[in-house]
Amino acid sequence: MSDPIILFFIFGIVAGLLRSELRLPSAIYDFLSMTLLLAIGLKGGIELAKQPFLSLAPQIGAVFLMGLLLPLVAFPLLRLAGGFGRADAASIAAHYGSVSVGTFAVGIAYMHSRAVFYEEHMSLLLVVLEIPAILVGILLARGLSKQTQWGSVAHEIFAGKGVILLLGGLGIGWVAGPAGVESIAPFFFDLFKGVLALFLLEMGIITASKLGSLRRYGLFIIGFGIAMPLFSALVGGLLATALGLSVGGVAMLATLAASASYIAVPAAMRISVPEANPALSLAASLGVTFPFNVLVGIPLYYQLASWLTATVGV
Amino acid sequence: MSDPIILFFIFGIVAGLLRSELRLPSAIYDFLSMTLLLAIGLKGGIELAKQPFLSLAPQIGAVFLMGLLLPLVAFPLLRLAGGFGRADAASIAAHYGSVSVGTFAVGIAYMHSRAVFYEEHMSLLLVVLEIPAILVGILLARGLSKQTQWGSVAHEIFAGKGVILLLGGLGIGWVAGPAGVESIAPFFFDLFKGVLALFLLEMGIITASKLGSLRRYGLFIIGFGIAMPLFSALVGGLLATALGLSVGGVAMLATLAASASYIAVPAAMRISVPEANPALSLAASLGVTFPFNVLVGIPLYYQLASWLTATVGV
């Protein structure tokens, strides 16, 4: 809890709740998040340079399947227990099936500060996990309607800022390799936690601004925003254990599964399922799940990982 | 004088006087000043983590009193010798009773480049000094009028960007402690002087733009803008010596006392004493006192400190 980046997040929430005028300029927020996305991509790419890509195919496939599955679990829950309309339920399900890069970055920082090893190609799985939930979400909302312009959906996903920066970073890290990337390490790696701290400050302010809208959407969304990541973390943790990942890797995949998107999915849903209310899914993912994961979830998932690898793992 | 950050300031003034189009984008200026405020807060907070807070209470109290006193000295001077109206005199007095974070940062850089020790909890005294002069300024302008909405004044002070970032930094540094902050040190501490250099470049450009308005307000404001900090530095230096601070600490408290606010106080006065002319007080504090302190004052206050600790000190 005394990791300074977490304190920056809490500071942001407090500043937001106090109605302070504190905000990062929007250009700076963009700059920081681009830097984080590239850095995460680069880390993963360097790792890819070290091992044959094909050996990762099973993990990629398994994780993709998990991304298809999770929204299919969330959807009926939201429809039946939550009473949400089809579009809203599909959109929220897509958010929770996909992933949050901010949460992932906090997970990285957590592992680093405890010197826990994790498979760095996790960045690649992060990218892989962005996608299937979006496809499932659109199908859940629309069925196999011919109206859906899959071409523009694909463009929205792959050319969207978040995914393209991750892919770009992965590609550059892969081609340049560990030695090549050294010259840009002071910017992308040494500053990583400082950049993440400022980013989380702004995320805290945004979170505080979403807390207000929670009241409007009621208790169910709070419960769902906590229970769903717990369930997903378990699924992700079990899968990672089955795949034979290290303790750190299990914790990171659990964290990925538990995290809920607030960049790529909202953008894709806005285009493909515009009748879904974006304020609703962002209230859940930013107002509940993001702070839950950052403040409580990640340490929990790490414990879960230790337990899983000790008991279930080989 | 050949400290590069001072040269950046001079370069900014020259560029401004040459009517160059050079400006930092406003988002970048915000980013740099936020980084400086957080870094200064963090430095102070780490120091607080090392010593019992209560042991600082006497210093905090004494410094708070100084913040009440200085504007009470400035006000009659501005009224009688300067011939300013009540609101303007009160507002300028508040600016000079409070402090400038930019000046403080240059002071830090000065001490560092000469490897002079100073008490790092000075950041806390910086925050303390922001406040009393604002209260006195409002009282001088308004009397004990019931119209003053002290609630919104307090909100303006504590939730204003500058103070909240300093407080946030202090708090985070305090809780995380020296070891915790290490992971964000490359961003907040290693880059400190570079960030300060760019910040001073922009401050130079702003200073140049205020020089023009000096002509309108006459010689008195120039004289006041130099004499007042000299007097305040003496007060601050004597107080610091009495408090038993180190040479560096005496120089830093003299610098704090000598500095005039250009962020927190203008914002608070705009809300609480709107009939005061903000251009007037900014011409004095940015057009005269800031460059005076940065170029001439700080080395002078350091010499004063050496002399005071040698002769008056214990």
Add this chain to the structure above:
Amino acid sequence: MSDPIILFFIFGIVAGLLRSELRLPSAIYDFLSMTLLLAIGLKGGIELAKQPFLSLAPQIGAVFLMGLLLPLVAFPLLRLAGGFGRADAASIAAHYGSVSVGTFAVGIAYMHSRAVFYEEHMSLLLVVLEIPAILVGILLARGLSKQTQWGSVAHEIFAGKGVILLLGGLGIGWVAGPAGVESIAPFFFDLFKGVLALFLLEMGIITASKLGSLRRYGLFIIGFGIAMPLFSALVGGLLATALGLSVGGVAMLATLAASASYIAVPAAMRISVPEANPALSLAASLGVTFPFNVLVGIPLYYQLASWLTATVGV
């Protein structure tokens, strides 16, 4: 080719061609380019601090002459072979006689990553080369017309963002010297390649956006945009060899000569020769010559330099 900064440039081009929404916020682009310009100036200034300025006079003079000559070669070519009007031919000629700081920065990075020594006062020659081509360009467009307001042309050149930052950096580096600049090195030097990487990412996106307009201007502009830098690099390389520079220095001066301006000259031409079409010269310099130099030219000029110093050099 596997230098990561080149990969960032290619990534930018790909993102641009894919019509991704990826852009650096304009405030960040300004911030990065200001940082690069100051860093390049500082590097050169530190070098100047080490040697008597007068010893550089011959180099400065020779390079200035080259800057006068190159547009005089380009102009008739553009008029006769290219069929361009007087204003457009003069403007393009000025772009190619002047220099590109972005290309120079990539050259620096290339030399660093191969640990090739080059004369660091090259930054000074960069500034020198910005200017003569602008004067020649205006004269070619206007003749010795009395209408030309040389005062405002001079202001445009020297107070323009690019040149003033280079000059400021040079001056600060010169006065502060190698030891003085150490405190700001983590910001300006350690981050240099990371900053350059992000800058090139945006340059790639801009390049991609200019590729479209190339179609409109036809094949000649593509041929010119490749042939002219090759010719200029030869001139620059021969001059540098005659001046007795090191292999790295020859390569850097060839790179400078080969590069085409896209900041200082467009701004000056817009004011002085407004009837010239800026889209045309930018299509050439950004759409053809910049990527050519970055991807192909610099390694080529380095080989040219090795060959020249081996065969022609003393």
Add this chain to the structure above:
Amino acid sequence: MTDKTKTLVTLVTEASLESKICRQLERLGATGYTITDARGKGSQGSRDGGWDADKNVRIEVICADAVATAITEFAQSEYFENFAMVVYSHPVTVSRAVKF
């Protein structure tokens, strides 16, 4: 279409007043507003947007005529004396007039 004529009031003023003015606009009956960052020059001198004290904002409100008058009068009595501020208005045609 339910096109109708409403009034667009524009206020150009000091950025530090933004949140306070927005609250007041809603109290005066505005159902929404649009804000852009601005710089400029006027009787209070040059406000060139470089740093906090020198920034302007441009606030636009589409509203009924009566609300527009109330906003203009309020701005006049509350801010004209001591703050950099310009207020102007003109009629605009809107769709979904019921929103405003």
Add this chain to the structure above:
Amino acid sequence: MTDKTKTLVTLVTEASLESKICRQLERLGATGYTITDARGKGSQGSRDGGWDADKNVRIEVICADAVATAITEFAQSEYFENFAMVVYSHPVTVSRAVKF
């Protein structure tokens, strides 16, 4: 001078729609447009410009009356239901009317 009256249509809407709407404006006959970044508040709540999902843009199009009507109707049928959007218009005097 060839001054003439044209219509200025302004759309305030979600920033993520920018490039799509711009393409559509050209298809509807607009010869150009001007865009500024904005924030604001309306029936869809506060959009304070801090991060991508909360940004607005303000798109201005000067065009002939018929094109203005087409744009307004298109916006209404395509976006009014599900997106944060306000559209309004008023006549302006332009030089070089042939441009628009």
Add this chain to the structure above:
Amino acid sequence: MTDKTKTLVTLVTEASLESKICRQLERLGATGYTITDARGKGSQGSRDGGWDADKNVRIEVICADAVATAITEFAQSEYFENFAMVVYSHPVTVSRAVKF
């Protein structure tokens, strides 16, 4: 109230002209102006605001009718031929008409 009708002239043009045009506006009788950063598209192609050469500004001037005409004519003779520029104007109601 001293409400009165003045003319609001808007110029959308290349950002690099900003300071020059502002000086000229004052010479032509403008008592102030408001500037916002913009991007856009027009007869001179796309100006998407990414970097210096591609930025637009949107300059608004509230002034008397005669000044508005002078500004429009000046812009036309000085800039229309070689620069990306659009100028339009319309009447607005202002308070404190004496300011403009």
